[in-house]
Amino acid sequence: MSTDVAWERLFHAYGTATDTGTALAGPLAEAEDHLWSAILHQGSVWPATPPALRAVADRLAEAPALGLAFVRDVASAVRMGDAAEELRAEVAAADTAAWTAAYVAADEDDQVDMWDDETGDLVLAEAALACWDLLPELVGPVTAFLDDPDPGIRAGAWATTAELLAHPGAADRLPVFLPRLAGAAEAAVSVRERASLVLDLGRLGGDPAPFLTDPDPLVRCAAALTGPLADAPAAHEELLLAAVRPDALDPLAGIPGFGGHSPRQVLIATLTGRVPDFSRLYEPALAALPHAFRTAPCPDLGPYLRVAFPSGLPDDPTPEQQGLARELAARDELWDPANGNRRFTLGALGLPDDREAWRALSRVGTSRCRG
Template structure:
């Protein structure tokens, strides 16, 4: 294989069509020849390949740019799947002002030679290439990410075609996707001036609580003003508005976050929205609340409400932020009433102290907190 066979950047072959030389590209599991077969079939059947090989745990690969372009051109076949894939890729390549510096570093590295060696190697040799890598392999992946980044402005129009889809789920996903695409300065400059007012109107006219909440959060992501939605009849919409960046210092938004966090699973009614990636929406609520409100007298009741959900993952997104807020430097010798109360309530829950619960040990250790129950009893 010659270097001329390797489309880095994909350029004319990035549409993912018959001109793409898939044997000169690779994904998370090796050379991308199987990708051609997947794309030749129905898009709705490609999900496993897209989120395992092409976008692997949030990482993009040399095969990702032509696949991204191909999926964007086929959105009508499977709108929800296609829009989510475009959004997830866009979320993985958010460079901002750092793109040009990285581009110069990529241009100075032997990325084409490294890629040629990689796609020509067998599986064991490919492992060795990564093991012996001097950083060139990482720059190959960076080049792929930059190719995806450069594609984002071109994808706004195909995605925007679904903003008025009759299916609410498709509309919601399309707005979430276009919001991520507008992270690219060129996309924002070209499309932001007309999409932001359109999003504001759509949020005000949305019929369901779920769609309204989703659009309000998208509005905040685009720098719009979601303050009016703090008066929405739905507590879910009020809380959604309160999580947005423009309201980070708003006392009324803080009050909504605190009220919602006292019954955190209620916010999980929004968990199916694309922005939460399949995780419970309450994790976003907890993270935002603990980032913005530092007064333990106000955080304490929400922290106690999180205890029934603690240590199901590590690090624990339900309780971990509260523990960090209450005990930023470890367990204190002279605890405040809030610290003593949380320690006592944590120690009192038998369900959190199973000897086989590794999530508890990992979470506490990462926070610099003791992993034995007796120490927590002593504080409380």
């Protein structure tokens, strides 16, 4: 129980963890901000994270959606696989207990200075290992929600279970859960739930191929995105069909299997990683232009540009390269001089941040053709 933890001897992202004990003493739903800011801070874990993780897992029934999401996010943050034992040896050779005691006793300025000592990094590694070691124990509490009447909670429970079963210490449970997961996906009435379960099935190494013929294109696309179908031509075709209408995946936003990322951007990253022929990617690339350069590096257009122009602008462009250059240069809204996202993205790809250069590429060979 959280009341048994000496929180004053631990710290989180903002300092000594005495406030964690207070936060977890009340309703779990009211601790949400503290959990995702102090305890799991921008994907980093702290000495206060392992006992907080255990406390949340003990209270899943109180706020299942929140608790499952927190367990899943911590599990994702500390995923380390075979690297765990090497890291464990480094931690064992350091006096992490003394460093932690000194840290919680220091004032804020001294705490900042203490991070110059590499022992601090090992203290955080020790916290990650403690969370990692706890994950197999959480399979039981989490799987209690796999048949919850709420489809959102069921999907969250399966996604969290998938994260936990990726741990080597839980791998022996896969033969039990994979058939159950496949059956749950087949039985799911909701397209959103079925797509979520198919993503989890593929992640755990199950067979998502039957879902490539699902009646709903969103489910077919979810199956096509999974690792087991990375080399399947039929999966490539589904991704290409989806990519020409990237907003069509918006109904899947927020599905746990996307890890907080935009489904559209996951689709683009997956497609461009599997299909190296830009002539096949040309239409999807044009469909990405309305979303271009909103962030940097641009996850919508950037992957297509990387495939289209792997060595900069070519001297002898293909029709598809010229077409993309023409359409890119034609969109006034993409060439705002203040758009740093465009400059950063193009620069990182070794491409010119010069509208006229793109216009010139689109015209290469036209004078020869007229002559």
